[in-house]
Amino acid sequence: MQAQSGSATVDTRTSLYLAGGNAYTATPPGGPTGGGIAPTAIALDAGAGRVLRVDASGTSFFCDGNTCGTASPDGPSIGATDLNSSGSIAGLTAPTSGFLAAVFLGPSLPGSAPARLSFAGTDFASAAPQLGQIFFVGNGFTSGGVQQQFLVPDAATRLYFGIADGGSFFGDPGFYNDNVGTFTARYDVAAGSVVPEPSTYVLLGSGLVALAGVARRRRPTA
Secondary structure (H helix, E strand, C coil), X not given: CCCEEEEEEEECCEEHHHHHHCCCCCCCCCCCCCCCECCXXXXXXXXXXXXXXXXXXXXXECCXXXXXXXXXXXXXXXXXXXXXXXXXXXXXXXXXXXXXXXXXXXXXXXXXXXXXXXXXXXXXXXXXXXXXXXXXXXXXXCCCCCECEEECCCCCCEEEEEECCEHHHEECECCHHHCECEEEEEEEEEECCCCCCCCCCEEECCCCCCCCCCCCCCCCCC
């Protein structure tokens, strides 16, 4: 397999819950435009043992008045993330918010949403998301400057970059209407032999991130 590389400009109104033609289970909060815009598919060459590497940059804002900014695609905008699954796309939990995220899909959507990914931390060396699982990407590097590696599912034929958003980044996805800015994601997909590290940093299952004390960032608009 030859390496694939390119650059994607990601509008922060881009909802990963619309990847591959997915439809929301519940009406997204945030008014008529709260559901955001659909992400652009990046076609992937078939192959086993592929690894995605990303180098991302950009500053964006995620609330009215542009007061909840992220200094990098790592976030945070206001705190943690704990978003539900919707349609065939899984939600996720993470200790940050307003970050660049991604999802792998095959030729069609999963029959139902897989388990959510729960990120206990974001300073991991590698992660292995399944088809339909939104996963944290951030700027693509650990705090020590080591480029993170994301194992591509063997059945993946499409990659999408976007945002996982909701009211205070909690509950049902939505509230994409007040996002401002873009991230730039330079990506490379090539053959690799990375073994995912233990689940110290990336955990499968339901939410593990406490959101106590985080004020609601936005309210539904008329």
